[in-house]
Amino acid sequence: MFKLLEHYIKSITEIDQLTLNIIFSKFSLVKTSRNQILVDYDEVCKNHYFVNKGGIRVYTINSEGLDSIRYFAFEGEFGTALPSLIDQKPAFEYLRTIEKSELLTISRTDFYFLVDQIPEFALVYRKILEKGFIIAQKRIYGFQGFSAMEKVIWIKTHQPNFLLRISNKMAASYLGMSPSTLSRMKAKL
Numbered sequence: 001m002f003k004l005l006e007h008y009i010k011s012i013t014e015i016d017q018l019t020l021n022i023i024f025s026k027f028s029l030v031k032t033s034r035n036q037i038l039v040d041y042d043e044v045c046k047n048h049y050f051v052n053k054g055g056i057r058v059y060t061i062n063s064e065g066l067d068s069i070r071y072f073a074f075e076g077e078f079g080t081a082l083p084s085l086i087d088q089k090p091a092f093e094y095l096r097t098i099e100k101s102e103l104l105t106i107s108r109t110d111f112y113f114l115v116d117q118i119p120e121f122a123l124v125y126r127k128i129l130e131k132g133f134i135i136a137q138k139r140i141y142g143f144q145g146f147s148a149m150e151k152v153i154w155i156k157t158h159q160p161n162f163l164l165r166i167s168n169k170m171a172a173s174y175l176g177m178s179p180s181t182l183s184r185m186k187a188k189l
Helices: 003-010 017-024 082-087 108-117 119-144 148-158 168-175 179-188
Strands: 028-032 037-039 047-053 055-061 067-074 094-097 101-107
Touching: 003 017, 003 047, 003 119, 047 055, 047 067, 047 108, 055 101, 067 119, 067 168, 101 108, 108 119, 148 168, 148 179, 168 179
Parallel strands: none
Antiparallel strands: 028 101, 037 094, 047 101, 055 067, 055 094
């Protein structure tokens, strides 16, 4: 149950089995259905999720009713409505599974307990924050000047399985284009 999480942590830092067992004791396995809402728009986020199997997305819905996806997490990655988890205010975004998933969940309280008490886990948190910041910056600054084709090439280069894993509609939302534009760009590659 904890093999992927163990691999993730060991890819960041050296850690002994006793400390890993303490970390694992704070997580519980949750099996979800496809499109299950983990955090609703006006809800305060109470948990962090590590994806063992499946995937989750973080998104909002704009005034025209279209999804605007800001983040995906797949196997071996953490995902949550991080601003809400940190400041304990309503999320103003959704956290939802994209397929039937198996998630390791940890409460905010237990997550920050581990960050405060276990230096190796503090490094895990730092990596989560760094990755979130880098992805946000690349999307904001990189995508602003990219053409539709450049966006598709960028995503294929940096996340090769991304376009194979999710629907055109979700991928287009994440890339900031219409599904038909994405289909045309993919056909040209």
